[in-house]
Structures are given as structure tokens and as C-alpha cells.
Amino acid sequence: MDDELVLNIAEDASVGPTKLASKKSGRWTDRLKAKRVQKRKTDQPDHHPGSDDDDHPRPAKRMRPDIPPPATKAPAMDRPALPARPPTQIISSLFSYNPQVEAPIPSAVQKAPSKPSNAPLTGSATFADLGLHPLLVAHLQSKMSITKPTSIQRAALPIFTKPSSEDTSARDVFIQSQTGSGKTMAFLLPIIQDLLPLSTHSYIDRSIGTLAIIIAPTRELAKQISDVLEALLTLRLRPDGEQENTESSTRYTRWLVSGLLSGGATRAHEKARLRKGVPILVSTPGRLLDHLQNTSSFNVGKCRWLVLDEADRLMELGFEDTIKGIVQGLDGRRKLAFQAVQDGKTFEVGGWDWDRERRTILCSATIREDVQKLAGTTLRRPLIIKGLDKENAEDSPASKNDNEPATTSTEKFTPPSQLSQKYIIVPLKMRLVALVALLRSLLAQTQGQKGSKIIVFLSCTDSVDFHWRLLGDSSMDGEKAGHAESDEDGADSNADESVEEEKVEEENKIAARSPLLPGASIFRLHGSLPTPIRLASLRGFSAIPSSKSKKPAPASSILLCTSVASRGLDLPLVRAVIQYDLPTEGGATEYVHRVGRTARAGKGGEAWSIVAPSESEWVKWVGGKMKGDITGENSDSDKVNITLEGTSIENVLAKGFGGKGSEYEARATEVQLSFERWILRRKENAELARRAFTSHMRAYATHPSNEKHIFHVRHLHIGHLAKAFALREAPKTITDGKNKISSASKGRGSRPTKPTKHDVGDAEQRMQDVVRAQGRLSRKGGKMISSGTDEFQIPSGAALNSLVHGY
Structure with a gap:
């Protein structure tokens, strides 16, 4: 019987031994049970003192002599009201x-402005002096306002227009130059120069097929090259002032048209265009290989030119096998076309120079090992052409740049010399407000310049979507946010329907606006967006305000993007580039590509990097990678060290939020709270933030092993990092749908658990372990080789298991 369970019996002479005296007592489970039983008795309405239930009352506890007796309990009417229960989330x-x-x-030394290293030449050199066709020269000057070539154009064009020998004209070309130096024109102008004389033959039209193919790694870059190509192909086909019916004039037919294959249209529509004929084609690798394998009407047997733009990016994205397949496909189609001519199975009018082989141009900003490998498989006895830094350099670099790309190059890749590079060391929990403050200060500096643009690089697609939604949907109106919080529990079906409608509208929305960033439109760009939205975002961000345009362009534009926008894109009027998340792959090369979106063609620009306290060593590390790459103006032997200028977080917040003294702290706190209220407004917002946080952690864990001493998950305070995503606490578990990973943070200052022996290893070893477990490795020559499967393509959660263990 429960009434006989008595514990902690006082040794009193008045109390005799009981039945339970011999039992083992003092266990905490028994004491808790006794308390629950006693509480049930006192809570029963029919229980009265002195009843049969009080035969065995619980003895009073002996008080410790050093503790004063408790005060007499006041009546309920006289007691003050208890304070409200604290919130479940700690702010x-x-x-x-x-x-x-x-x-x-x-x-201490004031740095003088550097002379632009990628500006058009200011000397006497012109496009006409480089052997360019007069029609192209006139078109560049009158329609495109380009009068002077850049250094890489001056070095490359004579190789194609005025070859020194027949041997030089038959060799492939490797073009290496800084970002924003005009590499696109360096290969487009020679292609048009070569194909333009064919326009004098009346029997040549679009049915001749594709004569030039340009491959770009991303859809955005392919679209940009296509736009520049279309602008060049609108040139006048007769000199200004020349009459149309003049017998002595050379007549050109307008058959040169360009096409784009980037996945934005259906295959049927693309096949129809290819069947009609596209003399100059710009494409992404995957879609081009698809048509080479499956479209029989794709006529590439007479292809004269193949351009691989941004070759280093092509290799990073894993297109090596695709490029090999394209080259083999072009060779096979050429053999079939030539065999058909020999067998008399073709009805083409006129002859064709079948002895001339296809010429390949490879463009890259770096000569890395993977690029050297690609050059070795696709180029024949290549000429390396580099930009000339000085006016008095020789016009023809072929004589001194006749080295094979297979040789190791010690030259490092540098950003434009006129670029201002700065960094801010920001505590993790202040990252979000630091970004807003920096954007506000940059926009304030460009109020007088319409159409100024800022690019913000983030680590992953989920982070881009989250920050785009957060800035565009959050409000500083506390009443509105509070009302949304109070209505969360009482949402009805109408509210659910409105949420679904808003979600559909949000997916199709191109630009967002934020009250914190007045006058600016916010766009997003990453690889997971549908092609129409990607192109519309890029078009909206690149729009330049003009009184003639029907649709007015925004005064300022901000682009939130991943590294998909880091290569080759020539976006006009980019005022600054902010690296909110430092590059996870590519190291210093990827950093220079990102900052190269500004300070193009001799213009100025700023590059900002937001660095965590645990990543402060990165500043010296990236500076050392670029150390001594720019030659000083005073002496040929002097080298100018590239350094990043530091700015304090207090200075950035004070400029961005204003106020006197430390008033910026209160304003920054209010901005942070407004973001956190937006998270609490809807479950969808919180889920978006948690997904962005998790994806960011995944991306952070992919830093290569030689950067782990700077970027390591174990160096991060997970709770503080969660606040940078407007979360008041870090997600308890990180899950990939099936496998759950232990909590990343279970309290202030907590750290991930110590990795086990199985977990220790670099990224390559982990990749082999994962693929071996799934049977995706094959035994060849006694060595395990990879099948080319990327770590993030593995459907299991093994890649995620390394997250909290600091890989």
C-alpha cells in the first residue's frame, strides 16, 4: 500500500520502528515517488486532516542550523503578482x-592611385594598324564607341590578321590575360575577320552550316558573348558614302548570323534553327554535346573555329570529358562530310578548302595544372599570347611566347592594379547587420551616380534565396511584425491560401526592394533558378537608366549571387564587389575572378571582403598568393606588393546606420530584431533560414585541406553563426532526410564533438571511402580510380556526416 512508503525517517524516540525500517531507503527514485504520492493526497478534495489517511503522517524534516527558517506564507490576496514567464527563446x-x-x-604611407592595368592603350596603336578589316574598324568606332585596343587585343589580333608565316597561321592559340581586359573581342574579331570574305561569294548562305563554335561554362556568360557577337554582326557591309550600285565596290551578302544554345529553349526549337543553319554558334558544353550526338541535321563538317572561353572554369565544373567528346564529335563529322564529297554524295555548289584544319583558341586567366592538361589534349603546337603591360612592348609576342602550356608557369594571377581592396573582420553574430551597413554606406556614396551596381557573393544557392527574401520582405515596422507573430497560432484557411499565392508570386518575382536600402533593386542569381528568371535577373541588374527606354531602370542595383557570376561576365557600372562568404574553392584565383567583376577596362572599383575572427589569417594568406605580381612604374625590377586595407567594424556600422557616438549599436540591434521578427512571422521563413544555415555549413566544410588551418568548422561558434541567419538559436539537428546528425550547438560556446578515427582524413580520402561504399570505383592497374562522381552528387548523407566533425 502506498501509504506505508515512508522515507527519510527521523530518529526520534517517540516514533517506533516501522515495517519498512529494514528496507533499503534513500534512493532518489523512492523519494520522488513519495513526494508524488503525498501531493496526490493533499490535492484530493475529500481528504481532511485527521482522517484515516493521516495514520502515518510524513515526519517533518530537520532544518540545517545554518539556514534561516522560511518566512510565513502570505495569503493569496496579499501576495504580489508573479512576473510573466520568460520567453522560450533568448535574445x-x-x-x-x-x-x-x-x-x-x-x-603610414599614403598609397598613390595606380595606373589601370587593363585599360585600352593610349598610344598611337589602332585597330587599323593591327590589320583589322576596314568595315569592322568603322563599326567599332561609330556604333560601339571603341577606338583603341587593349593590351591583349594588340597582342592577339596580329597573330590572326597578319601571321608572320604559314606555320604560325596553322597553330592553335592560348590567350591569357587579366579579367576585364577584352579577351572576348580578342577572339570574336578574328573569327568575323576570317568569315567576312566568304560573304563575297553568291553561292554561300546559312545552309553552309556552322563554321565557328564558342563554348562558355555558364549560361550567363554564353548569353553575354552572344549579345556582343550580335552587336558586331550588325556592321555595315559597305563603306560609308559608297553607292550601292557602284560596279567597283565589293558586294557582301548578309548571311553571317549567330545562335545560342544554353538550355533556354526546347530541343525542337533549337533543332529547327540548326537545320536552317547557324554560321557562328555560342553554346554551353552539355547542350552542344547533346546536339552533336542526337541531331543529324547539325552541320558542323566545315567548322573552322573552336573557342574554349574561361577554360579554368570549364575544368572546375567538370567539363573535361564533355570537351573531349565535343572535339571527337567535330572530328568525326568533318571526316564524314569530307568522305561524302569524295564519294560524290553531296550537291553543294562551289568548292571548299578542305586542307585547312580547324583552329582552336583557349582563353584562360590562369595556367593551372588542369588547364595545361586541357591545352595538351585540344591544342596543336599552341602559341601563348599574354597581355602587354607597356606601350613600348613589341607588337608581336609570338617570338617570345612560343612555349608550350605544358611547361610550369610561376606567374601568379593578379587583379587590376586600380582596384581598391578592403576587408572587415566581423564577429559572426554581427555579419548580417554588417552587410546591411556596408550596402547602405556604398549606396550613399553613389547617390549622384545613376545606375551604380553592387555584387554580393554568397556561398550557396539557399543562402542567396534566404537573403533575397529577407531583405525584400522584412519590415522595420514593429507593429506589423508583432501582429504577424500574434496571428501565427490563429491562422485560418484563408491565410494558408494567401501564403501559397505569395509563394508562387515570390518564385516568379525578379526584383525585390528593401526599406533599409532605399532606391535600390535587389536581384538574385544562382544555378538552381530557371533559365528565364536567371536571364531576366541578369538583364534587370545590367539595365542602364535612360530617358529613351520605356521601362525605367532602377537608380541602384544589388545582385546576390553565387560563384556562377564570377567568371567572364562584363556587367556595366559595377561600383563594388562584396564577398560576404569567402570562396570555398579556387583559393586566391577564385577571389581575383570575383573582384574582377569591377574595375574593368580601366575603370575604378572597390572590393570588400567580410572575414570572421577565426579567418583573419586569410588576409595575409591571399595577399601572399598575389605578392609581387605588379611591376612598379619607377623601375622594371621593382615589385609592388598587393595588400588589403583593413576597416574596423565600428566604422562600417557608424557609416551605415549613422548616429552620434555609439548610437549605431541601438540602430543595428533594431535592424537585427526586425530580421528575427520576420523569421518568427511564418514557419516558411524559419525553414528558409534553417535551410540556408545548413547549406552554408555544408559549403564551409568543402574548403580544401590546404586551407583548413584558416577555414574549419571547429573554429566557428555555431550559435553566433545562427544569429547571422536571424535565428535566435542554432538548429538542433542537421538532417538530410534519412540520416540525422547530432546537434551542432547545445549551449553557449559549445563545440562539435571530437571526430572519431573513422572520420579523420582529408576530402579526397573521404570521397574515395564514400564512392567505394557504393561500388562506384573500379579496379584498374592495381589502383582505385574515381569514376568522376562529385562528392555532392552522392545521394547518401555521408558528406553531411563530416559537417559537425569539422571537415
């Missing part, structure tokens, strides 16, 4: 419990 301060950040030391 931590932005400016407390942050790691100590050393203030950047300002440079």
Missing part, C-alpha cells in the same frame, strides 16, 4: 560575448 545582444578583434593598423 542575445549583438555587442556582447564577441571575440576580441584587433583594430586594423592604418598604413
Whole structure:
């Protein structure tokens, strides 16, 4: 019987031994059970003192002598009201419990503005002097306002227009130059120069097929090249002032048209265009190989030119096998076409120079090992052409750049010399408000310049979508946010329907606006967006305000993007580039490609990098990678060290939010709270933030092993990082649908668990373990080789298991 369970019996003479005295007592489970039983008795309405249930009352506890007796319990009417229960989520301060950040030391020497390293030449060199066709020269000057060539154009064009020998004209070309130096024109102008004389033959039209193919790694870059090509092909086919019916004039037919294959149209529509004939084709690798294999009407037997633009990016994205397939497909189609001519199975009028072989141009900003490998398989006795830095350099670099790309090059890739590079060391929990403050200060500096643009690079697609939604949908109106919070529990079916409608509208929305960034339109760009939205976002961001346009362009534009926008894109009027997340792959090369979106063609620009306290060593590391690459103006032997200028977080917040003294702290806190209220407004918002946080952690874990001493998950305070995603606490578990991973943070300052022996290893070893477990490795020559499967294509959660263990 429960009434006989008595514990903690006082040794009193008045109390005799009981039946339970001999039993083992003092266990905490028994004490808790006794308390519950006693509480049930006192709570029963029919229980009265002195009844039969009080035969065995619980003895009073002996008080410790050092503890004063408790005060007499006041009646309920006289007791003050208890305070409200504290919230379940703790709102931590932005400016407390942050790691100590050393203030950047300002440079004692005032740095003089550097001479632009990628500007058009200012000397006497012109396009006409480089052997360019007079019609092209006139078109560049009158329609495109281009009068002077850049250094890489001056070095490359004579190789194609004025070859020194027949041997030189038959060799392939490797073009290496800085970003924004005009590499696109360096290969487009020679192609048009070569095909333009064919327009004098009346028997040549579009049915001749594709004579030039340009391959770009991304859809955005392919569209940009196609736009430049279309602008060049609108040239006048007779000199200005020349009469049409003049017998002595050379007559050209307008048959040169361009086409684009990038996945934006259906295959049937693309096949119809290819069947009609596209003399100059711009394409992404995958779609081009698809048509080479499956479209029989794709006539490429007479192809004269093949251009591989941004070859280093093509290799990074894993297109090596695709490029090999394209080259083999072009060779096979050429053999079939030539065999048909020999067998008399073709009805073409006129002859064709079948002895002339296809010429390949490979463009890359770096000569890395993978690019050297690609050059070795696709180029024949290549000429390396590099941009000339000085006016008095020789016009023809072929004589001194006649090295094979297979040789190791020690030259490093540098950003434009006129680019201003800065960094901010920001505590993790202050990253979000630091980004807003930096954007506000940059927009304030460009109020007088219409059409100024800012690019923000983030680590992953989920992070881009989250920040785009957050900036475009959050409000500083506290009443609105509070109302949304109070209605969360009482949402009805109408609210659910409105949420679904807003979700559909949000997916089709191109630009967003934020009250924190007045006058600016916010766009997003990443590889997971549908092609129409990607192109519309890029078109909207690139729009230049004009009084003639029917649709007015925004005064300022902000583009949130991944590294998909880091290569080759020539976006006009880019004022600054912000690296909110430092590159996870590519190292210093990827950094220079990103900052190369600004300071193009001799114009100025700023590059900002937001660095975590644990990543402060990255500043010296990336500076060392670019150290001593720019030659000083005073002496040929002097080298100018490239350094990043530091700015304190307090200075950025004060400029962005204003106020006197430390008033910016209160304003930054209010901005952070408005973002957190937006997260609490809807479950969809919180899910979006959690997904962005998880994807960011995955991306952070993919830093290569030689950067792990700087970028390591174990160096991060997970709770503080969650606040950068407007989350008041880090997600308890990270899951990939099946496999759950232990909590990343279970309290302030917690760290991931220590990795086990099975978990220790670099990324390559982990990749082999994962693929071996799924049977995707084959035994060849006694060595395990990879099948080319990327780590993030593995459907299991093994890649995620490395997240909290710091890989």
C-alpha cells in the first residue's frame, strides 16, 4: 500500500520502528515517488486532516542550523503578482560575448592611385594598324564607341590578321590575360575577320552550316558573348558614302548570323534553327554535346573555329570529358562530310578548302595544372599570347611566347592594379547587420551616380534565396511584425491560401526592394533558378537608366549571387564587389575572378571582403598568393606588393546606420530584431533560414585541406553563426532526410564533438571511402580510380556526416 512508503525517517524516540525500517531507503527514485504520492493526497478534495489517511503522517524534516527558517506564507490576496514567464527563446545582444578583434593598423604611407592595368592603350596603336578589316574598324568606332585596343587585343589580333608565316597561321592559340581586359573581342574579331570574305561569294548562305563554335561554362556568360557577337554582326557591309550600285565596290551578302544554345529553349526549337543553319554558334558544353550526338541535321563538317572561353572554369565544373567528346564529335563529322564529297554524295555548289584544319583558341586567366592538361589534349603546337603591360612592348609576342602550356608557369594571377581592396573582420553574430551597413554606406556614396551596381557573393544557392527574401520582405515596422507573430497560432484557411499565392508570386518575382536600402533593386542569381528568371535577373541588374527606354531602370542595383557570376561576365557600372562568404574553392584565383567583376577596362572599383575572427589569417594568406605580381612604374625590377586595407567594424556600422557616438549599436540591434521578427512571422521563413544555415555549413566544410588551418568548422561558434541567419538559436539537428546528425550547438560556446578515427582524413580520402561504399570505383592497374562522381552528387548523407566533425 502506498501509504506505508515512508522515507527519510527521523530518529526520534517517540516514533517506533516501522515495517519498512529494514528496507533499503534513500534512493532518489523512492523519494520522488513519495513526494508524488503525498501531493496526490493533499490535492484530493475529500481528504481532511485527521482522517484515516493521516495514520502515518510524513515526519517533518530537520532544518540545517545554518539556514534561516522560511518566512510565513502570505495569503493569496496579499501576495504580489508573479512576473510573466520568460520567453522560450533568448535574445542575445549583438555587442556582447564577441571575440576580441584587433583594430586594423592604418598604413603610414599614403598609397598613390595606380595606373589601370587593363585599360585600352593610349598610344598611337589602332585597330587599323593591327590589320583589322576596314568595315569592322568603322563599326567599332561609330556604333560601339571603341577606338583603341587593349593590351591583349594588340597582342592577339596580329597573330590572326597578319601571321608572320604559314606555320604560325596553322597553330592553335592560348590567350591569357587579366579579367576585364577584352579577351572576348580578342577572339570574336578574328573569327568575323576570317568569315567576312566568304560573304563575297553568291553561292554561300546559312545552309553552309556552322563554321565557328564558342563554348562558355555558364549560361550567363554564353548569353553575354552572344549579345556582343550580335552587336558586331550588325556592321555595315559597305563603306560609308559608297553607292550601292557602284560596279567597283565589293558586294557582301548578309548571311553571317549567330545562335545560342544554353538550355533556354526546347530541343525542337533549337533543332529547327540548326537545320536552317547557324554560321557562328555560342553554346554551353552539355547542350552542344547533346546536339552533336542526337541531331543529324547539325552541320558542323566545315567548322573552322573552336573557342574554349574561361577554360579554368570549364575544368572546375567538370567539363573535361564533355570537351573531349565535343572535339571527337567535330572530328568525326568533318571526316564524314569530307568522305561524302569524295564519294560524290553531296550537291553543294562551289568548292571548299578542305586542307585547312580547324583552329582552336583557349582563353584562360590562369595556367593551372588542369588547364595545361586541357591545352595538351585540344591544342596543336599552341602559341601563348599574354597581355602587354607597356606601350613600348613589341607588337608581336609570338617570338617570345612560343612555349608550350605544358611547361610550369610561376606567374601568379593578379587583379587590376586600380582596384581598391578592403576587408572587415566581423564577429559572426554581427555579419548580417554588417552587410546591411556596408550596402547602405556604398549606396550613399553613389547617390549622384545613376545606375551604380553592387555584387554580393554568397556561398550557396539557399543562402542567396534566404537573403533575397529577407531583405525584400522584412519590415522595420514593429507593429506589423508583432501582429504577424500574434496571428501565427490563429491562422485560418484563408491565410494558408494567401501564403501559397505569395509563394508562387515570390518564385516568379525578379526584383525585390528593401526599406533599409532605399532606391535600390535587389536581384538574385544562382544555378538552381530557371533559365528565364536567371536571364531576366541578369538583364534587370545590367539595365542602364535612360530617358529613351520605356521601362525605367532602377537608380541602384544589388545582385546576390553565387560563384556562377564570377567568371567572364562584363556587367556595366559595377561600383563594388562584396564577398560576404569567402570562396570555398579556387583559393586566391577564385577571389581575383570575383573582384574582377569591377574595375574593368580601366575603370575604378572597390572590393570588400567580410572575414570572421577565426579567418583573419586569410588576409595575409591571399595577399601572399598575389605578392609581387605588379611591376612598379619607377623601375622594371621593382615589385609592388598587393595588400588589403583593413576597416574596423565600428566604422562600417557608424557609416551605415549613422548616429552620434555609439548610437549605431541601438540602430543595428533594431535592424537585427526586425530580421528575427520576420523569421518568427511564418514557419516558411524559419525553414528558409534553417535551410540556408545548413547549406552554408555544408559549403564551409568543402574548403580544401590546404586551407583548413584558416577555414574549419571547429573554429566557428555555431550559435553566433545562427544569429547571422536571424535565428535566435542554432538548429538542433542537421538532417538530410534519412540520416540525422547530432546537434551542432547545445549551449553557449559549445563545440562539435571530437571526430572519431573513422572520420579523420582529408576530402579526397573521404570521397574515395564514400564512392567505394557504393561500388562506384573500379579496379584498374592495381589502383582505385574515381569514376568522376562529385562528392555532392552522392545521394547518401555521408558528406553531411563530416559537417559537425569539422571537415
